[in-house]
Amino acid sequence: MGKVLPGVPDGPCLDPPRGDRVPAEVALVGYQDQGNLGMGYLAAVLQERGHIVQMIDVRDGPEKIAERLASRQPLVVGFSLIFQVFLPQFRRVASHLRALGVTSHFTIGGHFPSLCHDEVLAQFPELDSVVRYEGELTLVDLVERLNRGTGWRDTPGIAYLRGGQIVETEPRPLVQDLDSLPFPYRPFDPEQICGFPTLPLLASRGCARRCTFCSIHTFYRTAPGKVVRVRKPAKVIEEMCYLHRHHGVRVILFQDDDFPLWGRAGRRWADELVGRMHDAGLVDRVIWKISCRAEYVEHDLFAKLRDAGLFLVYMGIESGTEEGLEILNKEMTVEQNLEAVETLKQLGIQVSYGFMLFDPSSSFESVRENIGFLRRMVGDGRAAATFSRMLPYGGTPIRDTLKKEGRLRGDLTRPDYDFLDLRLNEYHRLLVPTVRPWIHKQGLSYELNYAWDELETVSRFARGVEGVEEYRAALRWLTAESNERLFRHLEESLQAFEQGDRSKLDLEPARAYCEDGSKRLLDLRNRFIAHNIDLLMETVSADCTSGPVMVPQTH
Amino acid sequence: MPRPEHIAELPSPFRWRPGPITDSIDMEFVLQEIDPGLRAQVMAATFENVAAVHRTRAEGAAKIAGILAAAAKRG
Numbered sequence: 301m302g303k304v305l306p307g308v309p310d311g312p313c314l315d316p317p318r319g320d321r322v323p324a325e326v327a328l329v330g331y332q333d334q335g336n337l338g339m340g341y342l343a344a345v346l347q348e349r350g351h352i353v354q355m356i357d358v359r360d361g362p363e364k365i366a367e368r369l370a371s372r373q374p375l376v377v378g379f380s381l382i383f384q385v386f387l388p389q390f391r392r393v394a395s396h397l398r399a400l401g402v403t404s405h406f407t408i409g410g411h412f413p414s415l416c417h418d419e420v421l422a423q424f425p426e427l428d429s430v431v432r433y434e435g436e437l438t439l440v441d442l443v444e445r446l447n448r449g450t451g452w453r454d455t456p457g458i459a460y461l462r463g464g465q466i467v468e469t470e471p472r473p474l475v476q477d478l479d480s481l482p483f484p485y486r487p488f489d490p491e492q493i494c495g496f497p498t499l500p501l502l503a504s505r506g507c508a509r510r511c512t513f514c515s516i517h518t519f520y521r522t523a524p525g526k527v528v529r530v531r532k533p534a535k536v537i538e539e540m541c542y543l544h545r546h547h548g549v550r551v552i553l554f555q556d557d558d559f560p561l562w563g564r565a566g567r568r569w570a571d572e573l574v575g576r577m578h579d580a581g582l583v584d585r586v587i588w589k590i591s592c593r594a595e596y597v598e599h600d601l602f603a604k605l606r607d608a609g610l611f612l613v614y615m616g617i618e619s620g621t622e623e624g625l626e627i628l629n630k631e632m633t634v635e636q637n638l639e640a641v642e643t644l645k646q647l648g649i650q651v652s653y654g655f656m657l658f659d660p661s662s663s664f665e666s667v668r669e670n671i672g673f674l675r676r677m678v679g680d681g682r683a684a685a686t687f688s689r690m691l692p693y694g695g696t697p698i699r700d701t702l703k704k705e706g707r708l709r710g711d712l713t714r715p716d717y718d719f720l721d722l723r724l725n726e727y728h729r730l731l732v733p734t735v736r737p738w739i740h741k742q743g744l745s746y747e748l749n750y751a752w753d754e755l756e757t758v759s760r761f762a763r764g765v766e767g768v769e770e771y772r773a774a775l776r777w778l779t780a781e782s783n784e785r786l787f788r789h790l791e792e793s794l795q796a797f798e799q800g801d802r803s804k805l806d807l808e809p810a811r812a813y814c815e816d817g818s819k820r821l822l823d824l825r826n827r828f829i830a831h832n833i834d835l836l837m838e839t840v841s842a843d844c845t846s847g848p849v850m851v852p853q854t855h
Numbered sequence: 856m857p858r859p860e861h862i863a864e865l866p867s868p869f870r871w872r873p874g875p876i877t878d879s880i881d882m883e884f885v886l887q888e889i890d891p892g893l894r895a896q897v898m899a900a901t902f903e904n905v906a907a908v909h910r911t912r913a914e915g916a917a918k919i920a921g922i923l924a925a926a927a928k929r930g
Contacts, residue, residue, distance in 0.1 A: 422904045464904075464911035495868030742873075750873035822871055829869050836869060 324447040325352045326439075327369055327404075329393060330380030332357040332488060335500045337555060338410070338435070339380045340484025345436045348482050351443060355487055358389060362396035370400045376443050377402070378431070381410035384694050385713055387423065394426035405446055407458075409435040411519045415695030417459040418466050419712060429460040433523035434505075436481060438472050474525035478505060479535040483542060490547055494754045494829070495840035496761065498551035499543050503573075504530040507557040509593070511616070512629045513659070515695035516557050530560045533573040537580050544586055551757060552588040559590040567601060574608040587611045587760050589652075594632060594640035599647070606647050611756045613644055614652040618690075619659065620673020627661040628690070628698075634673065641677050650683070650756045652749065657687035657790075658728055660702060663721055664798055671790050674783075681780025684748035685787065686739055689728065691715050727797045730805040734793070737807075737814035738786050744814040744821070745786070748779045751825055762832065762839045771828040778824070782817050 326346055330339045332355075343353040354374070356365055369377065377397065379390045394406055409431035413420045417430040429452070431438045438457035445452040453460065457472030475481060490497035506520045506528035520527045543549040560566050577583050589612035590605075602610070617637045619625045625632055644651045657670050674685050692699035692708060692715045702708040702717045710716030719725055738745040755775060759768050793804040829836065 425904060464908040491874065492868055747873045825871060826865065829865060833865065833869065837866065840868060 322447065323350045323352050324376065324443050325354075325372060325374040326376045326378060326443055327354045327356055327372075327374045328378045328380060329356045329358050329365065329390070331359065331382060331386070335484075335486060335488070335490075336380065336382075337484050337500050337502055338382075340486055341436055341481055342378065342380070342409075342439055343485035343487075344482040345440055346443065347485060349440055349444070351440075353485070355485070358386070358393060362393045365393050366396055366400050366402075369397060369404075370402055373402060374404050375446055376439075377404045377406050378435075378439060379406070379408040381408055381413055384412040384416075384715070387412070387420070388713055391424050391426065394424065398426050405429070405442075405452070407431050407439070407442065409439070411515050412694045414519055415515055415522065417468070419694065421459065421461050421466060423712060427460075429455075429458045432457050432459060432468075433471065433519065434474050436475060471523050474505075474520065474523050474527075474529070476525055476529060478502070478529050478531045483539050486547065490549055493551055493757050495836065496550040496757055497548050498553060499547060499549045500553045500555045501536070501539060501543065502531070502556055503536045503554055504528065504556045504558075504560045508562065509558070509631060510629055510697070511618075512627065512698040512701070513618075513656070513690050513693075513696055515693055518695045518697070528558075528560070530569060533569060533576050536573060537576040537582070540577075540582055540586060540588075541580055544582065550586055550761065552586055554588060554590045556591060559592040559596075561592055561596040561601070566596070570601065570605065574604055577608045583608050587757065589614065591615070594637045597640035597643050599643055602643065602647055602649065606649050609760075610649060611760055612650045612652060612753060614654070615640060616654045617641075617677070618654060618656050620655075620670040620677075621666050623661055624656075624659055624666060624670070627659060628656075638673075638676060645680075645682055650752055651678075652683065652753075653677075653686075655687045656690040658689040658719075658724075660690065660692075660698065660707065660717055660719070662719055662724060664724065664727075664794060667724075667794060668791065671787050671794075675787050678783055679780065679787075681776040681778070681783060683752060684738075684745035684779050685783040686745045686749070688739075692717055723797075727794065730797070730802060731790075731793060734789065734805050734807045734810050735786065737810045738782070744782055744817045747818060747821055748775070748782060751775055751821060752779070754825075755828075758829075758832075758836065762835050765832045765835055767828055767831055771824060774824050775821075778817065778821060782814075785813055 328339045328343055330336050332339075336355075339355055343355055346353045354368065354372075356368065358365075358379075377394075379394070381387060381390060390408070397404075397406075405428045406426055407429045408420060408424070408427055413430045414432040417432060420430055421427060429442065431442065435457075438455065442452055442455045442458060445455055452458075453462075453467070454469060456470045459466060459468045461467070486499060490499045492498065506526075507514075507516050508528050510517050517527070540552060543552065561570055587609040590610065591614040594615045594617065597613070597615075602613075615637070616630075618628055618630055620634060620637075622634055625634065641651055641653075655670075655674065657667060657674075670687075674687070678685050690698070692702050694712070694715070699708065699715070707718045707720075708715075709718055719728075737743055740746065752775065755768070755772060758765060759772075789804075789810060796802070796804040
């Protein structure tokens, strides 16, 4: 047998593609939010092998999906599940397809199916198999075995039910050389931020840390092979050029688990990446966002990255207490996190963050401390206040701990836990509806953060745009006001609840404030955009197909 | 300064259309929007599968018992 996709160590390999092979039809069903790189990679690898791939957004709903698939009867329907909470939605599609007589092989992949394949197979009887861990090679292998009519049950890297028993085949090693994979297939119009097209990209896969609430490290550590794999800077630049020239992309969102800036090797890699961005003429044509750990944020390095187009950094801050960071195994301190945020503010890089106001170690006191931390971090209005409650997702160490402690609650679609102080369960339950006017997809905090990202995008591209500083100052004032209003709501309701008074957990004042805040934001924003509309239209319509960028990879 | 009608008539790409461009990791609020009816469907499927597993085990155990009993009779 010959290797077709190089870079796979000593694992099972695939037969080389043959010209006489009948191509298989495969449908991939998943979320298309911000593009879906996982599905894009699967589709690209299948296409490289000559197969026909349809990519379908699960949000189209069972009826519309069935219309597309029932008459075609693809050989395989692959469901790409990102979050376990969406499992019922996928199952509804699968059962509808089965009811209409679709007999395709149904398989599913993603973090949750990989780590909790037994639960998935038990709850999703329409499935024939689960593809575990990185799916590119396994899915191709499965499709080709089915296409040949040879036994698919020996495919390495899958699990399935036989006679009510779970069968797991030998695990397939992770893809060691990410540059051996083709660029992801992206058959859709990019989303836009104020007219500037945006698409996601990966420079690496894997994370070296072991945060207890995260399943990324268990996903990569359970499969054989090196956990963190980084692409060559030259190949990353090639893909950036390709996205710019062929999709007109101006804003690139690096969706790495942890952008690879760790240690001296990370700095060398970043230096090369930045140097190549300048050489390729991408700087000023493209701006980019990364997600990384706060400990990487260091003034000189990030100044260099900013000058090469970095405009936004997402960090998983997660807790404002030392105990919380310890429980979550973040291996960070409160002060380190604050220092990183401060450095980014000084450099003029927009900050975005994940923060879990509630985690299994929470007490009334720690929630108060967390609010104090948020006030220190974003009280100045440089970003809107957002937070969540940690949820015990499948495959995470903290879920096992909570189970052992007898605190795990809910079910697969609604994982939950009890706080140590049971009064906090009730406070949280009552609090959630009253913070939704801020913390929700259409909430004020989300709108303010989008406005910040949009302003940074516009001010980076449209040189000469007027009123930037005035708009920035007004946005900062509004954000600071909204944040303070939210913090006060949290503090006052917390204190009152502890004293047996629930009257502060009232939705109406919050809703009225946020509706008004939303209107004020929209007015500020639209005036700024309208004032600069001619310049923006000219900037947005800049030709991306010409210019000093490298020749893109063709595949 | 722009006339007010410009604000209402911004060309499509420049209209206010907020959406997250950072990682949408927090699923808590999405979770609450899932149709509760689906959960019942999932639970039913779980119990059906548990029942199927136990039926298979019971059938297997009965067969083994039969084989052992026959072997014991033969001495």
